[in-house]
Amino acid sequence: MDESNEKSSTPGRDAGVPKAVVNRLSLYLRELEHLLRGGQQTTSSHQLGRVLGFTDAQVRKDLAYFGHFGHPGIGYRCDELVAAIRRILGTDQPWTVAIVGVGNLGRALLGYRGFSERGFRIVAAFDTDASKVGSQIEGVEVFHVDRLAEVARAHRLRLGVIAVPAAAAQHAADQLVAHGIEGILNFAPVTLSLPDHVRRVGVDLAIELEQLTFAVANRLGGE
Amino acid sequence: MDESNEKSSTPGRDAGVPKAVVNRLSLYLRELEHLLRGGQQTTSSHQLGRVLGFTDAQVRKDLAYFGHFGHPGIGYRCDELVAAIRRILGTDQPWTVAIVGVGNLGRALLGYRGFSERGFRIVAAFDTDASKVGSQIEGVEVFHVDRLAEVARAHRLRLGVIAVPAAAAQHAADQLVAHGIEGILNFAPVTLSLPDHVRRVGVDLAIELEQLTFAVANRLGGE
DNA sequence: TAGATTGTTAATCGATTAACAATC
């Protein structure tokens, strides 16, 4: 929503793929991994759609944007489709990530297991607070923001996560951009101004609650 | 997308309002508050659209779903529009929230200032870990999940936030639902199965990074 | 073969944009 939750595609070089489709791809992937853990070998557009609340036609259409992954009469082999979606999303290869801001939220993100499970490696954290700089949190070293250039180069950093207070977010973003970061996941409740070549996803925790509130108050479909 | 970030409306009793519109409403609100802090009295659909990356027509159309908030020739008075959007979203009145799960993420959420700034009051936290139960975190008491019924009644709880591990999320959701919670903000990376009358919003942190990854790898519009 | 399920086309539905009269 927001930064966070934009709906339609505003492509650059594009591939003709609506953002909503890519979003559902992540959900398919999550569900497929869940099915695999439960020992299920194959699934169908019907099953995936039922669990996630989509029509079977939509599931098939979404996947067909990217290729032929199914087997008529059979369905989709979970492991095949997992591999295919990972390749599409780009998470078949590891991505290095840095987190800027080691407050409550930054620390929680540093300890979040889900990132590594999904192929992301948090290789560095940054802060300006001298009492934090030099420490290790969840096995990740905390650097002063001044050392961004050096660390970004050393790790070939491509993604940055902003977990600083709102007032510091634009400055943090500028520094990330200056050092070649290509994408920013922004948890600060501000609209960042970024050059066109830098991708962004925004998550505003209060806005998520706000959206839930509206859904409850109006008995709307909540997600 | 996902639980998190669904695109189109799947209404219940509905009001004919697409979910994308409600989502943008939150962004307008955030921006208007930012403008007000900067001392700006009025704004226009053109200005709001430019900052947030929408067309002016879309801004006007979104707002027009709910009433006549602008002044032809003048624009929108920021304070008026803020009040109007808060009323629409339901955040002109306080909402009590409980957080289930006091791990890294739960603790970060308990300390997140943005919630109270937006009209949410976290009145209780729950966990099953005896070493946490009875303590206070960020001024919020941690109860054993067994006391959900009692606390929910005492505080007239309507919203719950799930910040437990994936394996425990469905059980946590079931308990919240059993005690009358009307909306769930789910941070666990699972698709919850919920009765129709309960609203939900899902935020999967790894999926957000995954979406960013795709945007970077494909040079797509990032948000 | 009968049953299941895909990939794809055409039809439907919904959301965004452009344009403009009305208003300040």
Place this chain on the structure above:
DNA sequence: TAGATTGTTAATCGATTAACAATC
């Protein structure tokens, strides 16, 4: 009055769904 800007209609654009031949 001239300039700015809204609210709204009609036109465009895009996304979802239904249907079905092809396949296993």
